[in-house]
Amino acid sequence: MTLKDLTKPWAAFNYGFLDESAKRELRRKMLKAVAVPGYQVPYASREVPMARGWGTGGLQATLTLLKPTSVVKVIDQGADDSVNAVSIRKFFARVGGAVETEDTQKATIIQSRHRIPEEKLREDQILVLQVPDPEPLRAVQPDMSIAREMHGDADYGQLWLVLYEQLVKSGRIIQGSSYPSMVNGRYVISPSPIPRWDVKKLHQADHLTILSAGREKRIYAVPPYTNVEPLVFDDVPYRVEDHQDKTCYRSNVTGFFMNELPQDDGSSRHELSDSHFGVKQIRRNEGEAVEIAKTWYNNGRMD
């Protein structure tokens, strides 16, 4: 037996870019995160060929989940075709041999930061959310070791205090994205910078959601069929963005989350924020037989 027999053949990088021990670390921490829904599990965040803060946490989670049969969709601000989304998607194809897609239904792994697709995700799909700041208590408690104690004690009164003061000052809750939400009745999470519109999609979902913050080295999860409740007052119901009546000027579809496009004359137009969902709608309008899955919202309402 020679030394050559004992070693693996040379390769430019390991499958899925990360080395096996890094993936094992992430898998273990993901399992722990699934076991304790909403709990922020610290993990050894690795270097990846991307600047921290640009989705390195999501990237590592997806790289770990990747297998040759994976079909990957990457969303940036709702769109599949932005530079960042395209580069990340291509990276998965190159280092993991994954199939690239823009179609939510076809994807097995969906990595995103600002949006959850409008089409309902299934049990066999995994949503990976890139989280810039995983700590919902940061606004009220700058000392992270105290914040961890507060999580331990479920000491979340100050988060409601922030909402109380928004109501006092503005007459409504102005917290837009990263709306603090209670997972499984125990831990409050920051659900990444998704709009209030999307937070409700996490509640009792069929799919698994992994939330990963590369810079902050924290990973947490919302397992399938788990309660996710945005923090609210008994007498002030949770309100999503007022997009129910908005119509997409491209696809003519109404009742989904929209991007607002300011016009020169001061008015504004709207287009679907979920770009590929919009593409499908337009194709269908043009007579193509496009399959569109059930959506979370119907006519701007979620039941």
Add this chain to the structure above:
Amino acid sequence: MAALFNTVPRHEPRLMLAEPMLSMRGISKSFGEVKAVIDVDVTVYPGEVLGIVGESGSGKSTLLRMMNLEDTPEAGSYHLSLPDQEERNLFTLDRFERRMLRARHIGIVYQNPHLGLLMGHTSSGNVAERLLIAGNRNFADLRSRARESLQASEFPLERIDARPRELSGGMQQRVQLAKAIALEPAVLLLDEPTTGLDVSVQALVLDTLKRLQQERAITMVLVSHDLGVIRTMADRVMVMRRGRVVEQGLADQIFQDPQHEYTQQLVHAKL
């Protein structure tokens, strides 16, 4: 013969039939070599105001911190007369239980408002936080109860949404007080609540405290080095020196007929 003065026999109460609201037994606490509190007993009955007087370093503030469960002693037990805690030495509670107990049953007003208030949040929010910790999740109710509590502590209602850091010292103490009484605590702890305020402001804050105490029969423990404050507020007085209780008695007795040499010094220096 002089010894007789310091050995007035202590008798168990016979007419006071209520259980003590607060009782501490055999409390001792050291910081390194320094013995801050040495074998101190404290009993406070419902609706009573106990004044603890002594100079800095006497151990009075350390004792109060232990009453607030911020610190635990090396020896001693602590009971509050609460429906569900009767049998438990509160020093054996874990951090979570201590926090819940403090939030629900103990109110405190610190000399330094930074210790008691979230300076960047609104005044009404500071009061509401107390209720939020206790699980109140109704905005309208939080709002009205915060307002009521601030009104009871004679805080100007047009300023309830001002931040404490924009308020005067006297107003900050009123916010602390409103927060402390919002949940009708079993005991209200006051740590030099008016020290550092202008004399005229001090009188007004004391007046509010006195009125609230009488209207609501709040059980209070008041720590101060200021005999004037103690005289205004306290029913009974404990005099502490170097970690020990040197004398205790009814407030008028302590002021009119102090027994211990140290108390006489204190009282006569003041008068």
Add this chain to the structure above:
Amino acid sequence: MDMQVSKSGASPVLRVEGLSKQFEMHHLRRTLYAFEDLNFELGEGEFILLKGENGAGKSTLLRTLYRSYRPRAGHAFYHTKEGVIDLAAAADVDIAVLRRREIGFVTQFLNARPRVAAEEVVAEPLRLAGTPHAEALVEARRWLAAFGVKKQLWPAYPSTFSGGEQQKVNLARALILPQRLLLLDEPTASLDHTARKALVDRLTELKASGVAMIGVFHHPEDVAGLIDREIHLKAIKIEDEADNVVQ
């Protein structure tokens, strides 16, 4: 001193045995002697007048019985419904209970709190004893009227009153609640005629209802009709122990 026994038939309220008081002035290394070995009894509805020159310890005795002063030795057995309790040694909280319910101290000095109306000051003892606020206020106003406090002063703060008016408020407060034992420390001093009459009328009424009283009066003739017995106190002259103290 020999025991002064109350008149036959009256059930006892207070029995004082060997009561002594002296003040140890540590900083002066001196002892001030007030009274020594007092013995007397006071029965229901009895009125004892304390007599003696200035400094004989008359006020000191009243304050010792009220426990504003701590006695040096002896006993003051007070008969409560719950049994006999020694005022000289009882727990502080028990004394506080007795002061609220049964033992009143009537003096000319008012410890007025700022920003509490005169009528509230007077009504307070009733309120603390459980009388509804409105009812207590009605009663308080009746007494303020009886003592000749002008109506426009009722809602005002006594801390702003003249000495005479403050005294009336204080007396009304001290006498509004029927006590079992009243300690009277020169309550009539400098009172005008109306107030003095109201006071004596009230004392007469209370005595008839069984309240025991012991007091010092500058002009005993004010209460001449009430007095059952007199106790004479003499100033104690004792060698000053401080002479023996090494400076």
